[in-house]
Amino acid sequence: MNNSSSISRKLRLATLYFFPACLSVAFQSYVLANPVNSNSPEHQRRASISYAKARAGALENDSMGGGTSALVSQQDESTSTPESSQDVDHLVISNLKPVQGETIMVSSSHPGEVKFNNESVSLFADAADGQPRYSALIAIPAQLKPGTYQLLSGGLVESLAVGNAHYGTQRLSLPKSKDNFQASPGEKEQMEKAKKTVSSEKMWSGVFQHPVKHARLSTRFGLKRIVNGKPLKDYFHSGTDFAAPQGTPVLAAAPGRVIVAHTGWRLHGNTVCIDHGRGVVSISIHMNTIKVKPGDSVEAGQQIGTVGKTGRASGPHLHYGIYVNNVASNPDYWFRNTY
C-alpha cells in the first residue's frame, strides 16, 4: 500500500460530494456536469461527463445484495475556480440500468422536478454539508416494457436502460366466496389516495425491516396471476407475501405515520397504510387485527397488527407493499438498500 496515494485518495474523497441518502445503494453512479446557460435553456450542453463506478466489485444492476457506495463528484475539479461551482448542474442517478420494480434515487444540485415515464415527482432538499442537494425517488413500474427511457430534470436529460426483472406467473385457486373483485364502497378510493401521499419529511433512515419475523416469503413481488384459470389482465403481484400463522405480530417496517387503519374491506381486508415521507407509503393488508389508528406515529419494529386472512386472501399471510410516488416498488430493494 502506497501511503501517499492512500492519503491523497482520502483527501480527494474528503472533497467529494457527500450523497448521504444513497450510501448503500450498490450501483454504478453517474455525474453529469452541465454549465447553466439561462439564455438558451433549450440547448442542453453537456460540458463534461464524469462517469464512475462504485469501487471494484460494484454490482452491475439487477442484483440487490451487497452494498458498495458510489461517491462521485466534480467538486475536486472545480476547487480552483470556486465561483464556477455554483454554475454547474449535477444529476446523480443511483443506477442507470434499473430493472422493473426497482427504486432508484436521483440527486440534483437544483430543486425542481424529475420527469420519468410521463410522471413528474418533486425533488426534496437533503441536509448536507456544503452545497445544497435535492433528491427524488423513482420506482420503475413492474410492467414497464424493458428498453431505453429518458429521465429529465431541470434541463438535464439522461437515458435509463430499464431491464427485464423476469417476474414469473403464478396460478392461484381461490374459493368461490373469495373469487370476487368487488371492492367495498370507498375502498379503492381510499387506497388510491393513500398511495399518492407525498409528505416532505423523510421519516426513515436505513433499510426497512421485514414486517413479519420468521415468516416464509410465500409470493414474491411482480408475479402475474392466473386465478381459477383466468389470467388477470394488467395485474401483477404488487407486494411481498409473508406467510405466518394467524395472530403473528405485524410490525412497522420503518418509522412513519399511519394514514389508513381500516377494518372490513372486501378486497384488502383489515388494512394499515403508513406514510414514510417523500412519496414512500407502505401497506399491510389481510390482517386479523389492527393495533394502530390514523395519525399515530410508529417506530420501526412497533407492532401495528396481526397476520390474518381478511379480504380476498386464501390463507393467513401479510401482503406487504411499498409505493413510491404511487408506483408499486419491489420491497426486496427496501429490505436490502438504504434510500
Ligand SMILES: [Zn+2]
Ligand atoms: Zn400478496
